[in-house]
Amino acid sequence: MTVTPSRQGLGTVLPSGSAAPGGSGSPGASAAPARARRSGTARYLVWLVAALVALVLGSAVAVTIGPADVSLAQVWGSVAGHLGLPGLAGDTPVPPLTDAIVWQLRMPRVLTAAMVGAGLALSGAVMQSVTRNPLADPYLLGLSSGASLGAVCVVILGIGFALPAAAFAGALIALFATLNIARVGGSITPGRAVLAGLAIAQLGSAGTSFIIFWAAKGDSYREILNWLLGSLAGSSWSSVLISAVALAVVGTGILLAASRLDAFTFGDTNAASLGINVNATRWGFLVAVALLTGAMVAVSGAIGFVGLILPHLVRGLSGPGHRRLLPLVAVVGALFLVLADTLARTVFDPRELPVGIITAFIGVPVFILLIKRNRSAAWA
Amino acid sequence: MSAERATAASTADSRDATSRPFSAGQGAATGNSHPPDDSRAALTAGVVLDGVSLSIEGTRILQGVSATLPPGTVTGLLGPNGAGKSSLLRIIAGIDRADAGTVALDGAVVGQLRRREAARRIALLEQNVAPSVDLSVREVVLLGRIPHRSRLLGSFGGEDDLAVATEALTMVGATDLVDRRWHTLSGGQQQRVQIARALAQRPSLLLLDEPTNHLDVSAQLSLLHQVRGLGLTSVLALHDLNLAAAYCDHIVLLQGGRLAAFGTPAEVLRPDTIRAVYGVDCDIVPHPRTGRPVIVFSGPDGRDATSRPLSAGQAAATGNSHQHP
Numbered sequence: 001m002t003v004t005p006s007r008q009g010l011g012t013v014l015p016s017g018s019a020a021p022g023g024s025g026s027p028g029a030s031a032a033p034a035r036a037r038r039s040g041t042a043r044y045l046v047w048l049v050a051a052l053v054a055l056v057l058g059s060a061v062a063v064t065i066g067p068a069d070v071s072l073a074q075v076w077g078s079v080a081g082h083l084g085l086p087g088l089a090g091d092t093p094v095p096p097l098t099d100a101i102v103w104q105l106r107m108p109r110v111l112t113a114a115m116v117g118a119g120l121a122l123s124g125a126v127m128q129s130v131t132r133n134p135l136a137d138p139y140l141l142g143l144s145s146g147a148s149l150g151a152v153c154v155v156i157l158g159i160g161f162a163l164p165a166a167a168f169a170g171a172l173i174a175l176f177a178t179l180n181i182a183r184v185g186g187s188i189t190p191g192r193a194v195l196a197g198l199a200i201a202q203l204g205s206a207g208t209s210f211i212i213f214w215a216a217k218g219d220s221y222r223e224i225l226n227w228l229l230g231s232l233a234g235s236s237w238s239s240v241l242i243s244a245v246a247l248a249v250v251g252t253g254i255l256l257a258a259s260r261l262d263a264f265t266f267g268d269t270n271a272a273s274l275g276i277n278v279n280a281t282r283w284g285f286l287v288a289v290a291l292l293t294g295a296m297v298a299v300s301g302a303i304g305f306v307g308l309i310l311p312h313l314v315r316g317l318s319g320p321g322h323r324r325l326l327p328l329v330a331v332v333g334a335l336f337l338v339l340a341d342t343l344a345r346t347v348f349d350p351r352e353l354p355v356g357i358i359t360a361f362i363g364v365p366v367f368i369l370l371i372k373r374n375r376s377a378a379w380a
Numbered sequence: 381m382s383a384e385r386a387t388a389a390s391t392a393d394s395r396d397a398t399s400r401p402f403s404a405g406q407g408a409a410t411g412n413s414h415p416p417d418d419s420r421a422a423l424t425a426g427v428v429l430d431g432v433s434l435s436i437e438g439t440r441i442l443q444g445v446s447a448t449l450p451p452g453t454v455t456g457l458l459g460p461n462g463a464g465k466s467s468l469l470r471i472i473a474g475i476d477r478a479d480a481g482t483v484a485l486d487g488a489v490v491g492q493l494r495r496r497e498a499a500r501r502i503a504l505l506e507q508n509v510a511p512s513v514d515l516s517v518r519e520v521v522l523l524g525r526i527p528h529r530s531r532l533l534g535s536f537g538g539e540d541d542l543a544v545a546t547e548a549l550t551m552v553g554a555t556d557l558v559d560r561r562w563h564t565l566s567g568g569q570q571q572r573v574q575i576a577r578a579l580a581q582r583p584s585l586l587l588l589d590e591p592t593n594h595l596d597v598s599a600q601l602s603l604l605h606q607v608r609g610l611g612l613t614s615v616l617a618l619h620d621l622n623l624a625a626a627y628c629d630h631i632v633l634l635q636g637g638r639l640a641a642f643g644t645p646a647e648v649l650r651p652d653t654i655r656a657v658y659g660v661d662c663d664i665v666p667h668p669r670t671g672r673p674v675i676v677f678s679g680p681d682g683r684d685a686t687s688r689p690l691s692a693g694q695a696a697a698t699g700n701s702h703q704h705p
Contacts, residue, residue, distance in 0.1 A: 132512040262519075263526050266509045272475040273506075274581070275499030275527035320513040321522075 044324050047317045051331040058335055059114060062342040063106045067349065070098055070106075078102040112235040112299055113341040113355075114334035115243035117306055119296040121314075121333025122251055123289045124307025125325055129261040130282045133190040137308035138171070138293040141197035144302035145204030146174025147294045148227045152208045156215040164242050168294030174200050175290050205302075229356030230303030232341050239299035246295030247330075250288050254326065261285070261322040303356045305363025306333055312370050424487045426451040426613060427472065427585060431481035434467055434637075441467045442637045444481065449615065449630060451486070451584075454608055456624035456645075457617040459634035460658055465617040468634070469587050472615060474498035485585055499527035503578030505571070507590040517557045517565070517573050521545040524580025541580075548579035552606060568599030575606065586614040592623060625649055625673045633657060649673050 064070045077094040082103050094102070120138060127136035138144050150170020154162045181196035182188045208227050212220045226233065260281055263271040268278045296303075310333050311325065318324040337355070340362065344355040427449040434442040442464045449455045457465045470476040472483050474490045483490040490498055503524070511520070525541040549555045552572045557565065565573065571591055578586055588607065592600040600620075604627040607614055615632075618624045624631055624645065631648040633641040635657045641648040654662050654675065662677045 129512070134512065259526060259529055262523055265511045265513065265515060265520075265523065267506070267512075269470070269475060269504070269506050270509060270523075272495070273473055273499060273502070273504035274523060275494075275496035277495055315513065319519065320515055321519055 040319070044318055044328070048328050048331065051328060051335060055114065055331055055335045055338070059110045059338050062110045062113075062338050063102055065342055065346055066101070066106060068098070068101050070102060074098050075102055079107070108237050108240050109232050109235040109341065110338055112239045112243055113232050113337045115240065115247050116232070116296045116300045116303065117337025117340075118330040118334040119243065119247050119251070119292045120303060120306040120337070121310040121329045122247075122254060122307075122326060123292050123296075125311040125314075125322070125329050126254055126261065126285050126289050127307070128311055129264050129322060130285045131188065131190075131193060132264060132267065133188075133193055134312070135190055135194050135308070137305075138289065139302060139304035139306075140194060140201070140308055142174040142178045142200030142204060143171040143290060143293045144297050144304070145201045145208065145228070146177075147171040147297035148302045149174075149204045149207045149211070150294070151298050152211050152227055156211055164246070164295050164298040167298040168291050170204070171290040171294040171297065172287065174204060175286060225354050227301040229354035230301040230359070231344075231352075231354040231356070232300050233345070233352060235299065242295055243299050246292055250292045250295075251330065254285070254288055254292075257281075257285070258322040258326050261326075262320075265320070301354070301356070303337070303359055305359045305367065306337060309363045309366050309370075310336060313366070424484060426453070426486070427455075427615070428484040429468075429472070429481070430484070432468065432471055432478045432483060433480040434464075434471060434476070434478050440637055442471070442478070442634075445632075445634070445637075445639045446481075447630075447632050447639065447642045449613065451613050452611055453629040454614045454616065454627060455630045455632060456628035457615055457632050457634070458619075458621065458624055458648075459640070462636075463634040464637040465634060466589055467637075468632075469504065469589050469615065469617055472585075473502050473504040473587055475504070496527045499581060501583055502585045502587065503581040503583040504587040505574050505578055505589060505591055507593050509574070511562055515562050517549070517554070517560050517562065517576075518542075518545060520562060520573055521548055521576045521580050524548065524577040527581060544582070545576070545580050548576040549573075551579055551610065552576045566599070567594050568596070568603060571595065571599070571603055572606070575603075575610075579610070584613060586610070586612045588614065588616045590617050590619060592618065592620065621649060621654070621675045625675065626667070626670070646673050649675060 060072060060075055063075045064072055073092075074094050077092070078099045079102070081094065081099070123143075124137040127138065127141065128134055138147075147167040147170045150166040150168070150173075151163050153170075154166040178193065178196045178200045179188060181199065182192040184192065205228050209224050212224045212227070225231070232239075260276055263274045263276045264282075271281075272278050311329050314329040314332050315325060318328045337359070340358040341355045344353045344358045347353070347358075427447075429445055429447045429449075432442055432445040433440075445464075445468060447455075457468065459465050467476065471478050472490065474483075474493060474495065477491050485501060488501075490502070493501070522541055522545050525544060528541075546555065546558075549558055552575050554569065554572045554576055557569060557573060560569075562570065562573070575586075575588075575591075586607070591603055591607070595603065600623060604616075604623060607616065608627055616624075616628070618628075628645060631641070631643065631645050632639065633648050633653065640657050641653050649664060651662055651664060654660065660677055662675050664673045664675055666672070667674050
């Protein structure tokens with residue numbers, strides 16, 4: 001056989017050396033990038049751990065903040081008591097009223113905020129990847145308002161237990177509608193997707209407002225605002241349960257498949273040539289995002305800018321690879337919404353703002369900054 | 381953990397090497413990547429196109445294209461715009477399915493391979509790609525390892541991926557670019573990095589869709605030189621007939637989705653064939669140093685291109701004299 005073996009790998013070609021004019025096969029040359037990589041990994045782990053610590057501390061502090069004074073020790077005592085760890089609870093018993101405030105009011109709210117923040121940030125990162133659209137996010141593309149509409153429908157009908165399912169259905173319908181409107185000749189441009197999302201979001205918001213006006217008695221304004229702008233004021237342990245289960249199930253699935261998101265970086269054909277079943281994978285991820293968004297909207301209404309902004313910020317720390325981006329963006333998203341919600345309920349105390357106002361106040365300037373900095377074609 | 385891996389890999393290597401004493405190189409390649417299936421490789425090595433046809437919404441894109449490309453050779457895919465070059469590449473890559481006919485690589489029918497399996501054997505470089513986020517060169521090359529990661533827990537591990545990526549960058553002479561951002565690279569550097577990404581897939585077949593587009597002449601030549609130097613079976617869609625003549629072992633010439641000619645550059649690139657396919661006149665002269673065919677084009681009707689009236693004044697003058705007597 002005179003021809004080169006066809007199943008030729010690097011191992012056979014490399015030693016010839018002729019194809020590597022600028023490179024060198026010495027161990028030093030390959031060790032340097034490996035070292036750089038390891039230090040990059042260490043830096044990433046530092047960020048991840050720091051974000052986790054900040055999340056735990058931030059959440060604990062958030063529980064202490066509010067009209068009634070609660071100390072960190074009391075938070076710890078109450079939580080340890082309810083988790084059946086009285087040995088760790090400390091010496092001074094927590095007064096029953098304080099215990100109720102911590103365990104029945106503030107803990108569920110802070111935990112729900114964390115779950116929702118993580119879920120929305122994950123959703124945004126995934127959508128930005130599979131649509132190759134840096135502006136993709138459940139709020140901007142209409143999923144959130146579709147989910148709100150679905151949720152409000154079943155609330156009005158009095159079948160509250162179907163809330164997450166209805167929100168999921170609403171998010172999914174909104175997603176289909178947006179992508180179908182945006183599609184021209186088989187391809188979806190980022191600009192058209194955002195315009196289509198705008199239309200669907202407006203329609204969903206109008207529908208939500210209409211249904212509440214039509215059916216609700218008394219103060220419907222606050223309820224409308226809570227669904228449209230998002231609010232965690234109604235959080236209970238059942239909200240924690242819904243959002244935590246959705247995050248655990250869908251989030252784990254997304255994390256396990258994170259590597260496949262990277263394959264979309266250079267477009268569909270490139271993804272296909274890397275062995276990805278492009279359509280099935282994209283729709284799998286999008287349905288997962290609709291599920292996650294639906295669950296989050298069901299407990300908190302439509303909170304904007306978390307999914308849009310945080311992936312861009314966190315990419316600066318983790319790099320664009322999704323195996324690193326997704327875990328960190330989830331933790332940072334959780335931290336961000338815990339802090340934003342704490343602001344929402346304390347800044348204008350005793351008045352309470354829908355948290356979406358805070359996320360917009362923070363998110364819009366960041367977004368404008370990102371637009372100014374990114375002049376690449378993908379943002380056109 | 382990594383020591384365990386290394387041990388496993390080396391046993392695989394030695395097992396491979398003993399079972400196939402005639403091709404130690406193959407053992408090294410497969411031991412690192414995926415289980416060998418070389419029983420098929422022995423059947424018909426290389427790429428065999430057999431009656432490949434494709435229609436999209438009633439429009440015929442490809443019609444009965446057949447050709448045999450021996451392993452280790454570089455094949456140029458030529459033809460006018462819309463001749464079906466990119467469509468044929470996508471079918472060879474296993475991304476699109478042919479309506480009729482088959483593509484076989486080393487005896488395995490590409491259309492019947494699982495996508496990941498195809499992606500471990502065939503790498504495709506598209507033309508003019510841009511990433512949606514700003515990746516580093518290292519991250520771009522690591523994309524090539526995706527088909528080699530396990531399906532369920534593919535998001536974890538991949539220790540040896542980095543070594544493969546470094547090797548791939550070394551092969552294209554781009555190790556110095558490893559920490560650069562994609563957007564800071566020149567067109568030629570981007571293509572070299574994309575080739576490194578393709579090599580990280582450890583393919584036995586490399587497909588390139590107009591890889592010399594938008595490159596200056598020096599980058600075009602060094603890129604094609606590099607592709608030849610890899611020793612992989614390669615298929616390149618090209619527009620420049622002279623580049624194809626200089627760097628390809630075989631030419632597949634398409635016209636309107638049909639195979640117009642197939643053979644060595646000297647066999648395919650003839651004045652009558654080029655006239656029939658491209659509608660231009662040319663002369664073929666031997667390259668003064670290599671002896672390979674060089675195509676010298678002439679203007680329509682065989683005239684010297686500069687002899688045609690070019691200036692508006694001249695055109696107006698001739699127009700006046702001929703059409704308004």
